[in-house]
Amino acid sequence: MKEAGIDDGDHLIVDRSLTAKHNSIVIAEIDGDVTVKRLHKKNGVIRLKAANLTYPDIVPIPGQEWMIWGVVTHVIKDLL
Amino acid sequence: MTYGLTDGNCFYCSCERVFRPSLKGKALISLSNNDGCVISRTDEAKALGIKMGQPWFEIKHLEEKGLIGLSSNFALYGDMSDRMMSVIGRFSPRQEIYSIDESFADLSGITEDLTAYSQKIRAAVLRETGIPTCVGIGATKTLAKLANHIAKKQPSWSGVCDLTQLDRYQLADMMKNIEVGEVWGIGRRISKRLNELGIYTVFDLARMKPEAARAEFSVVVGKTIQELRGISRIDLEEVADPKKQIISSRSFGLPMTDLAGLQSALSEFVAIACNKLRGQNSVAASMQIFIRTSPFDKGKQYGNSRLVTPPYPTADNLVFTKHALKALEAIWRPGFKYKKAGVMLMDISPADTVQGELFPVEPEHDKRAQLMVALDGINARYGRGSVKTGSIGFHDREHWYMRQERKSQGYTTNWNEVLIARA
Numbered sequence: 001m002k003e004a005g006i007d008d009g010d011h012l013i014v015d016r017s018l019t020a021k022h023n024s025i026v027i028a029e030i031d032g033d034v035t036v037k038r039l040h041k042k043n044g045v046i047r048l049k050a051a052n053l054t055y056p057d058i059v060p061i062p063g064q065e066w067m068i069w070g071v072v073t074h075v076i077k078d079l080l
Numbered sequence: 081m082t083y084g085l086t087d088g089n090c091f092y093c094s095c096e097r098v099f100r101p102s103l104k105g106k107a108l109i110s111l112s113n114n115d116g117c118v119i120s121r122t123d124e125a126k127a128l129g130i131k132m133g134q135p136w137f138e139i140k141h142l143e144e145k146g147l148i149g150l151s152s153n154f155a156l157y158g159d160m161s162d163r164m165m166s167v168i169g170r171f172s173p174r175q176e177i178y179s180i181d182e183s184f185a186d187l188s189g190i191t192e193d194l195t196a197y198s199q200k201i202r203a204a205v206l207r208e209t210g211i212p213t214c215v216g217i218g219a220t221k222t223l224a225k226l227a228n229h230i231a232k233k234q235p236s237w238s239g240v241c242d243l244t245q246l247d248r249y250q251l252a253d254m255m256k257n258i259e260v261g262e263v264w265g266i267g268r269r270i271s272k273r274l275n276e277l278g279i280y281t282v283f284d285l286a287r288m289k290p291e292a293a294r295a296e297f298s299v300v301v302g303k304t305i306q307e308l309r310g311i312s313r314i315d316l317e318e319v320a321d322p323k324k325q326i327i328s329s330r331s332f333g334l335p336m337t338d339l340a341g342l343q344s345a346l347s348e349f350v351a352i353a354c355n356k357l358r359g360q361n362s363v364a365a366s367m368q369i370f371i372r373t374s375p376f377d378k379g380k381q382y383g384n385s386r387l388v389t390p391p392y393p394t395a396d397n398l399v400f401t402k403h404a405l406k407a408l409e410a411i412w413r414p415g416f417k418y419k420k421a422g423v424m425l426m427d428i429s430p431a432d433t434v435q436g437e438l439f440p441v442e443p444e445h446d447k448r449a450q451l452m453v454a455l456d457g458i459n460a461r462y463g464r465g466s467v468k469t470g471s472i473g474f475h476d477r478e479h480w481y482m483r484q485e486r487k488s489q490g491y492t493t494n495w496n497e498v499l500i501a502r503a
Contacts, residue, residue, distance in 0.1 A: 001503045011498065017208045027501050032102030036501040067101070069210075 001025070001036060003053070006075055012036065013074035020068045027069040030058070036072065081312050082187045082194065082217060082244060083224040086168050086201055088161075089212045089232065091181035092120035095160045096150055098210035099491040099499050107147045111136050115151055115485060151487035154426055155387045158368040159492040161424075162385045163209045170375060171201050179325045180426060184221060198240040217242040221314055222307035225264035226282065230254065255283035255308070265304050265314070270297060282308065326364070328353040329422020335374065336418045339409070342371060346404050349423045354397045357425055363393040364425035369404050371411065374419035384411035387493070393429060400425075 004025050006012070012027070020026045022041040027034060028048060037048035037058070048058040060066055088094055092110035097103045107124035111117065117135045118125075128142055136149060143149070161180045169175045172185035190197050198215035205213050216228025223243050231241035243251060261271035263282055277296075279285055286308040294302035303313040328349040336342055346369060357364055367390075372383030388403035404423060489497035 006503070008503075011495070012501070016210070029101040032104065034101060034499060034501045036503055069101075 001038075004038060006036065006072075007077070009078060011076035011078075012072045013076065014070035015073050016070040018071040018073070020071050025072040027072065029065070029067040029069050031064055034069065039068070081219060082190070083219070083221050084172070084185045084187045084194070084198060084201070085178075085216045085218075085221070085224040085228045086183050086185065086198075086205070086213050087216075087228050087232070088164060088181035089214060090120050090122050091161075091211065092152060092157050093122045093125075094211050095157050096153070096488055098160070099156075100488070103148065107142075107145070109139075109147065109149050110152050111149055111486070112152060115149070119152060149486055151485060152427070153488050153490070154366050155490050155493045156488065158366075158387050158424065158426060159385060160209060160211065162368070162370055163492075164205055164211050164213075166372070166375070166383070167205045167208050168201060170204070171197070177327050177329065177424075179327075180424070184224065187217065194244065195240050195242050198242070199238075202239055213239070215240045217244055219244055219310040220307040220312045222264050222304055223310065226255075226258070226262070226308075229258070229262055252283055255286055256281050258282045260285050263304060263308070265300055270301065273297070324426075324428055326353045326356050326425040326428065327422060328356075329370075329420065329424075331374075331420045332418070335377075336421075337414075337416065339412050339414075342408060342412060342418060342421055343405055345421050346408055346423060347401050349421070350401045350404050351397050353423050353425050354395055354400055357395045357428065358431070361431045362428045363395045363431045364400075365389065365393040365427040365429070366425075367400055367404065368424045368426060369407050369411075369422070370424075371408070371418050371421040373416050377417060377419065380416060382413055382416045384413075386411050387426075393427070395431060 001007075006025070014027050018024075020039050020041075022039065024039050025036065026039045026048075027036055028039075029035075030048075035048075037050070040047045040049055040057070046060065050057060093103075093108045096108065096110065105124065106122070107128050107130075108122045109118045109125045109130060110120040112119045115136050117133050118130060118139070119132070121130050121132065125147060128139075128145060128147060130139055130142070130147070139147065140149070157180060164181075165175070165177050165183055168183045168185060172187060173189070174186035176184040178184055185201075187194055187197070194217050198217060201215060202213050205211055214228055214231040216224045216226065216231050217240070218224040218227045227241040227243045230243075231237045231239055234241070243254070246254065258281060259271070260266055260274050260279055260282055261268065263285060266274070266285070274280075274285065279288060285305060288305055290302040290305045293305050300314070306313045330345070330349070332345070336345065350367075353367075366387055368385055368387045370383065370385035373379070373381050375381070386407040388400075388407045390399045390403055394400070400423075491497060491499050
């Protein structure tokens with residue numbers, strides 16, 4: 001998630017009470033996995049932008065369960 | 081009066097599922113200390129025929145069928161409970177935290193439809209904590225408990241059952257279909273005796289004369305009957321069943337800012353809680369302390385809690401006080417107006433095996449003696465070697481007194497164990 005300023009090993013502050021909007025960085029549950037992605041919500045189409053821009057976006061496929069776990073509000077970086 | 085009882089569905093398992101979504105839809109159970117027996121089970125585990133209290137060794141073979149058994153993680157459950165309770169607390173001016181996963185709320189002043197209101201409570205708890213709940217509403221605490229039971233067992237209620245909406249005939253029909261043993265405060269022994277008197281359902285009990293019940297059983301049963309008839313009579317303390325958690329907490333009349341004030345308040349809460357604990361002849365393995373500012377205060381907000389675990393389960397004020405004050409020092413921050421503080425004794429077990437003085441004259445000597453008795457007692461109960469003495473694990477206390485081979489992480493209480501999200 002370099003484009004969002006998130007590096008491997010960073011701590012993320014997540015607010016579960018917020019509603020995810022277009023371009024929110026979210027923690028999402030997809031088929032039991034927990035992942036951090038940028039949410040795209042446009043014209044009723046929802047997709048999760050992959051970390052690496054060369055990867056395809058993730059779009060819901062039938063039978064797959066998605067849940068937005070929370071919205072990332074802050075990033076804490078380890079400077080040591 | 082109108083009471084709402086909000087209760088977390090298979091609470092311990094639900095806490096685990098929040099942080100491990102892959103456990104959703106799986107047969108999951110949470111095990112008591114030393115991985116002894118089942119203390120929480122999901123519907124899927126129930127479908128495998130697993131009963132509450134069943135020993136782990138009896139069902140371990142079901143792992144082949146997908147059963148997942150986890151050691152209890154009270155640091156996680158206590159913290160999730162704290163979050164859940166503070167969400168519920170926003171919905172009522174008066175809240176009584178009855179146990180780790182149950183909270184009564186006074187809904188008397190709520191003018192909107194109570195079912196819709198309770199759905200809002202459920203939605204807020206689910207969204208903010210990830211815990212699914214059910215809400216029962218009734219004119220008394222006993223009826224709210226009963227309503228909660230109905231909401232849990234009958235999916236048609238969509239998680240909220242409001243008994244105040246029913247007329248007397250509908251309520252009677254409902255009560256005729258529920259066994260008397262499901263009533264709050266009616267334990268197994270009393271319900272067996274009630275059955276002998278021809279009282280099988282909640283309806284039968286509600287029709288019994290309170291005076292007769294008082295004479296035949298106890299004052300509590302008499303009051304329970306009145307409660308079933310909609311007359312509010314029972315305070316939490318009057319229910320005689322041993323509690324699984326004991327909570328002592330209070331909102332302060334005037335907010336406290338200094339550490340000394342909180343120290344004295346918490347010490348008192350510890351004394352009250354330990355007194356109740358001894359009153360039911362039990363010991364507790366851990367205690368959670370919490371302090372928080374008022375959510376209604378316009379000023380800066382702060383709240384924190386911490387689980388303390390003495391080296392052995394005890395009912396000793398001195399041991400718990402020492403730990404509580406240490407934990408308080410760690411979470412207290414200057415510059416806040418604290419409005420509420422409290423302690424919750426958790427993981428409570430009977431004191432049968434622990435003999436000896438509860439108030440040692442020479443603390444160190446008697447503490448040690450008590451420790452030994454406790455060790456012997458726990459070993460006698462859970463098998464030799466469950467508890468090892470000595471300095472083997474002094475640096476890692478959890479390991480020297482408890483077997484928790486299947487424990488999940490401290491997702492919410494330890495920076496090194498937070499949930500990892502992949503990019």
